[in-house]
Amino acid sequence: MNPTPLDYLLWGALPYVVIAVLAGGTVWRYRYDRFGWTTRSSQLYESRLLRIASPVFHFGILVVVVGHAIGLLIPASWTSATGMSEGAYHIMALSLGLIAGVATLGGIALLIWRRRTTGPVFSATTRNDKTMYLVLTAAIVSGLAVTLLSAYTGLTGGHEVDYRQTVSVWFRSIWVLQPDVAAMAAATTGFKIHVLVGLGLFTLFPFTRLVHAFSAPIGYLFRPYVVYRSREPRPSPVTRPIRRGWG
Numbered sequence: 001m002n003p004t005p006l007d008y009l010l011w012g013a014l015p016y017v018v019i020a021v022l023a024g025g026t027v028w029r030y031r032y033d034r035f036g037w038t039t040r041s042s043q044l045y046e047s048r049l050l051r052i053a054s055p056v057f058h059f060g061i062l063v064v065v066v067g068h069a070i071g072l073l074i075p076a077s078w079t080s081a082t083g084m085s086e087g088a089y090h091i092m093a094l095s096l097g098l099i100a101g102v103a104t105l106g107g108i109a110l111l112i113w114r115r116r117t118t119g120p121v122f123s124a125t126t127r128n129d130k131t132m133y134l135v136l137t138a139a140i141v142s143g144l145a146v147t148l149l150s151a152y153t154g155l156t157g158g159h160e161v162d163y164r165q166t167v168s169v170w171f172r173s174i175w176v177l178q179p180d181v182a183a184m185a186a187a188t189t190g191f192k193i194h195v196l197v198g199l200g201l202f203t204l205f206p207f208t209r210l211v212h213a214f215s216a217p218i219g220y221l222f223r224p225y226v227v228y229r230s231r232e233p234r235p236s237p238v239t240r241p242i243r244r245g246w247g
Helices: 005-032 048-073 075-082 086-117 117-123 125-157 165-175 183-185 191-207 209-215
Strands: none
Touching: 005 086, 005 165, 005 191, 048 086, 048 165, 075 086, 086 117, 086 125, 125 191, 125 209, 165 183, 165 209, 191 209
């Protein structure tokens, strides 16, 4: 498929604009809005729905990110070299994608419902938050739609362009500064919409609460135990003997 001038604009130039905004915006946010680098937690206003929605959304989005990384970064030849057939790969990818997509969509739907129906939480919602939720939901819905369409096409025996021969090739070519515009131009409309929404989400990333993803508390996994000591004098052994060990 011969790329059009619009293809060169969308798949050749736009990704580098997004990368520049993402990198520059993140540096700017860290330098000039360090105290705003937060999720602006609303747990104090409402915690019942948050205890359900937040874990579902975060675990779902984690699987989605890992799945995208595998699908975009690992060439088909690598998985074939391990002995995994294309059919097995697609079944695994579609199964995990559907589960993760439904979990992520369900989680964000609950978060939006909570934010809309809880007065103090809704009052603390900014226009920036609303835009972020809109674009993030569009990215999830478009990705889930593409996954469902792929599953339906596979079940009905139809033919659909393999994203690992189009989108993945284009994505890897961006990082070597030789964007394969023709590969992306050959992708289906569903994948093109999903990619454009994703680019829009990354453009907004540094300027919304999503930036907290760059501050994931990985250090908590390796930090030493916190020992709390009381400042009150210990009772006398006569009145209350000290018990050692697990007793």
